[in-house]
Amino acid sequence: MNFIAIDHVSLSYGDSKVLKDISLTIEKGELITLLGPSGCGKSTLLRVLAGLETFQEGEIYLDGEEISERAPRDRNVGMVFQSYALFPNMTVFENIAFGLSVKKLSKSVIKEKVNAVLQLVNLEDKADYYPEQLSGGQQQRVSLARSLVIEPKVLLLDEPLSALDAKIRKQLQMDIRALQKKLGITMIFVTHDQEEAMILSDRIFVMSEGEIVQQASPSELYAKPKSKFVATFIGNYNILSADELKQLDSAFSPKRINNKYAIRSETIRLEPIPGEEAIRFHGKLEHTITLGSTIRCYYNTGSVQLTVDLLNRDLEKRELDQDAELYIHRDHIVAIEG
């Protein structure tokens, strides 16, 4: 029995279908992300799980129980919002204590539990502050603590880090992942940032227009995107048609006519690759962009323009308008759907 199962869930607002027959399962203690572009239905799916949105078809199971019809407060889930949603009239301590106090726990138990999570999120010295007096990152940690203290079966996080600056975001990503492993809590994390998804998750569910188009571990997803959509969304891939690929690799014979092929930009190299399965072709360097540790080079092979990411060294090999020899291993050419 899966810990969480979403079974053929569909949801529409009027005529527009926002979730289309979604099914997925999650194991206990997993951190999974829902990744997808704006408007694809990530938040809606999360809100369906929390009981904040009513849906038309399908069922949801949590820890062996059907919870589709239950009110949010009877589901035993926690939720962290992008906008924090802290209660402005309460101190940090009172905010965190809220979920326990509505369960009518005794004062001393509440105090003990709240202090424990405060320590967990490193905010012991801010217990008497009001949300307004905290930075965004601190507020989000309070929000996290407030959800953790009620010991939910699953913690839902809707783009919790999107409003924070890059440095704090990186730090909190690490913190959240560490906490999740330490407590063994199941988390569903929504983001539209593929890097964030890669860093955090055990598994990634890529969504597009109300559907889950691929589910895989971060490395698997990166190496083997299933479709053009996934390839362009999660990384910097060259997408080639069968004809274009044939121009580069004369020995290539397509298995299916309408397939496309994805080649990650960092798998194309300037040095020969040993072995039978390497192919070689020519290209002219048209322009470059320095990204930092890598340089993005645009080569024209005559039939197609290719993006190639090279480590930022070997200066002599990157003169513009020079003809260069390029190499790629056939294993790095991934067949994808349309």
Added chain:
Amino acid sequence: MKAKKTHYTSYLILAIFGLYMLFPFVSTFFYATSTKWSNTMLPNDFTFKWFIQLIEDPNFAAAVIRSFALTFTSLAVVLVVMVPTVFLVYTSFPKVDQFMKGLVLMPYAIPGVILATGLLRMYSGTVIPMYLVLVGALFIGSLPFMYQGIRNSLESIQTKKLIEAAEILGATRLTSFIRIILPNIRLGLLITTLLIFSGFFGEFVLTNLLIGGRYETIRIYMLRRMNENGHLASSIMVAYFLLLIGISLVITYLTSPDRRGPKKSKRHQILGNRISIAESVSILKIGVKKEKRQRI
């Protein structure tokens, strides 16, 4: 130099405007403090006797008490009914909310006199006492204000998000309303209430037509004494005006920008940011308009 000049000009304009606004009040004040002021430039004397006479008049005290009684009953009814209603409509019935936004403007479309005449026809001779009819009419009259005022307060604190967060944490709708929403909209409510208070307190048309002499409120008392003695009426005017100024000052204080910013007492923080000055000014404007309308 040039910048300074414009400075003076704007001060001058401001001063002229201030005088223009203050003049009626100041002259009323002097009229109220003189025994005779008819064909001279300045009043003949200065006395507080009208004020003393006013305070000593048991009818005046009674009128003030009646006005307060009427105002507080109406306010209590309005708040007890409207706050939970608007909360429910806003959080759970978005379609009704759209409808209500238009509906609550209806009282503006009906002039007070017509409303009063209609109410008289409808209810005189029934078992329902006119006092209740008046409270009901005031309730309706305050709707545009109340509905929008409460709604703005709810909107400004992100009520929907807070309720969702609270419910996921295990709270019922009622608990979230009492422990989270009410404390956070307290200031907005207070301001709306104060504005309506001054509206109710100075209400004349409806009160006069519906109950009139049988329930002499301060404004009706004022009208009666005005015909007897202008000086006395002026002193009432002054007292009444001071009360309104007092209320305005409280509102200005509550919404002043100095009160925002970090490191303030608990109460201040809750108030901070929640209501913009522009918002309160716009509420005030409606208040003034309403006042005028009722005087006509």
